[in-house]
Amino acid sequence: MQETSIIISGFGGQGTLFAGQVLAYAALENNLEVTWIPSYGPEMRGGTAHCTVIISSEPIGSPLVRRPDVAIVMNLPSLDKYEPLVQSHGVLVANASLINRGLERDDLKHIYIPANEIAEEIGMSRLANMVMVGGMLYLKPILSLKAVQASLERHIPDRHRKTLPMNFEAMERGYAFTQEALVQTAS
Amino acid sequence: MSKQLLKGNEAFAEAAIRAGCEGFFGYPITPSTEFLEYMSRRMPELGRAFVQAESEVAAINMVYGAACTGKRVMTASSSPGISLMMEGISYIAGTEVPAVIVNVMRGGPGLGNIAPSQGDYYQMVKGGGHGDYFPIVLAPASVQEAIDYISLAFDLADKYRSIVHVVVDGNMGQMMEPAELPPMRPLPKTAPDWAVSGAKGRPPRALSSIYINPYDEEITNLRLLKRWLEIEKNEVRYAEIEMEDAEYAVIGFGTAGRVASSAVRAARQEGIKVGLFRPITLAPFPKQRLKEIARQVKRILVVEMNSGMMLDDVTAVVQGRVPVEFYGRMGGVTPFPDEILGEIRRVASNAAPVNGNAREEWIQRLETIIGGQA
Incomplete structure (x- = not known):
């Protein structure tokens, strides 16, 4: 498989770093090469957090990219920053709950998911990140939903283990929302 | 053992432990803090020495003292912290005791910032401390390579009674990558013949970097230089x-x-x-x-x-x-x-x-x- 670069960006506390780690674990457990690197600088202390995940079947050089293939943006500042940078014909997954503008570009495969609302329906607002990951996996099926869920099950911290079914549901809802939205647009 | 997804700093610390590190002395500084944090948990678990010193100056002098026992010892820090350690590093070099020093480099000079940098090249490669000495400097480029080279760093430090700097940057300290840790090495049962251990049943030994007579210092300088030429011949990678x-x-x-x-x-x-x-x-x-x-x-x-x-x-x-x-x-x-x-x-x-x-x-x-x- 070709190298795929993913940037996940949002406010601190939205679970962007963990969402990236879940993808990284799933990549490793599906015999792919992977790097995960967080923002750790003063920008993180200013309240935004992002990570870069690179997945490939070949050894990975740079763990950082300027122009990712995929951006998962959890809030408006992240959309403002990454919309111009996503590769042409790349994938953009936007959190409709916190973003009140459409895209300026028309060359991206994209979806707006009301991730916070879906997470609240499930009963755990912190799962917006997993909803977004689910949506991304539909648009960019580098890993199967099942594979990512299996890795989450292996690596979820023990103190959160009881939330595993809700995590699974969040991913599935994000995946299904994206599927339905795109099928409707197509028809 | 198969590959795991490992965070740079933590993997480096575990690699040091598995290479037989019996003493870690340090002071926290971003972006190397997780190294020390990991050691603070793991070293006491194994009954090995961990001290968070009151400063980098204290930490490196603890490394110096502990190195004189012949045990494998180390510190890890980031650029400004390494600068503070330079006097002690020179003393360690002058005393010809082995030590491994990891520098997770960040932007400078001065307080600079905590972002990844390679700006300490001169300081690391050309010595950094005062006097005629030659540190070995290893620069791995992935989590796996760093694990492997931290093991090697201890071997080289012992073999040549030398300082070995392992230089990485904030990217490598913070990133996660699949890597495999080596098995735990058994600790040596005997100390090297130069180490100090209390002199029970043998004449006392002294370890020092002081050579008041310049001719004695010159002989030491020559010994260090000849050792360095050996290193140049054998250890290029x-x-x-x-x-x-x-x-x-x-x-x-x-x-x-x-x-x-x-x-x-x-x-x-x-x-x-x-x-x-x-x-x-x-x-x-x-x-x-x-x-x-x-x-x-x-x-x-x-x-x-x-x-x-x-x-x-x-x-x-x-x-x-x-x-x-x-x-x-x-x-x-x-x-x-x-x-x-x-x-x-x-x-x-x-x-x-x-x-x-x-x-x-x-x-x-x-x-x-x-x-x-x-």
Whole structure:
């Protein structure tokens, strides 16, 4: 498989770093090469957090990219920053709950998911990140939903283990929302 | 044991433990803090020594004292912390006791910032502390390589009674990558014959870096120098990608070398015959292999995350045989692969001699880029 670069960006506390780690674990457990690197600088202390995940079947050089293939943006500042940078014909997954503008570009495969609302329906607002990951996996099926869920099950911290079914549901809802939205647009 | 997804700093710390590190002394500083944090948990679990000292100056002197027992000991810090340790490092070198020092480099000079940098090249490679001594400097470029080279660092430190610096940057300390840890090595049952251990049933030994009589100091200097020449002969290490038929060579270490590897692969896709030469031992510098490369290629591009420090070592070896160009980012900025790809394209289509100083030409290009960012 070709190298795929993913940037996940949002406010601190939205679970962007963990969402990236879940993808990284799933990549490793599906015999792919992977790097995960967080923002750790003063920008993180200013309240935004992002990570870069690179997945490939070949050894990975740079763990950082300027122009990712995929951006998962959890809030408006992240959309403002990454919309111009996503590769042409790349994938953009936007959190409709916190973003009140459409895209300026028309060359991206994209979806707006009301991730916070879906997470609240499930009963755990912190799962917006997993909803977004689910949506991304539909648009960019580098890993199967099942594979990512299996890795989450292996690596979820023990103190959160009881939330595993809700995590699974969040991913599935994000995946299904994206599927339905795109099928409707197509028809 | 199979591969796990490991965070740089934590993996480096565990690698040190498995290599037989029995004492860690340090003081927290970003972006190396997780190293110390991990040690604070693991070392007491294993009944080994961990001390969070009151300062870096104290920490390195604890390393110094503990090293005199012949046990494997270390510290880890980041740039300003390493600066504070320099006096102690020189004393350790002068006393000829082994120690491993990990520097997770960050932007400077001064307080600078906590972003990844390679700006400590001169300080690490050229000594940094006072006096005539020669540290071994290892510069791994992935979590796995760092694990492997931290083990090697302890072996080399013991073998040559030398300081071994392992230099990485904030990127490598913070990133997660699949890697495999080695098995736990058994601890040695006996101490080396120079170590101090209480002198029960034997004449006392003294370890010191003081040689009041200059002739005695000179003999020590000579011993250190001869040992260094042995190290230069035996311990050079480097990695290469696509060098076999390369007409152009990119040279970079650590993260810069790794980012350059992406650019080299992309340039190959475009048909540019370029390869990557990545020194792993920054000291001893891989001079012999670089001389061969200078006979093979038409042009060299040095890429660093500093103002061109290794560049000076490269030009000293290449001696004008082929043009040497430079591209660097400073201050804690990590270059992206597309920047280096652009440089490779430029270098491969440029037959002109480098006018004067490679740095001056680079500064002009860099100022355009920085102007575009502001």
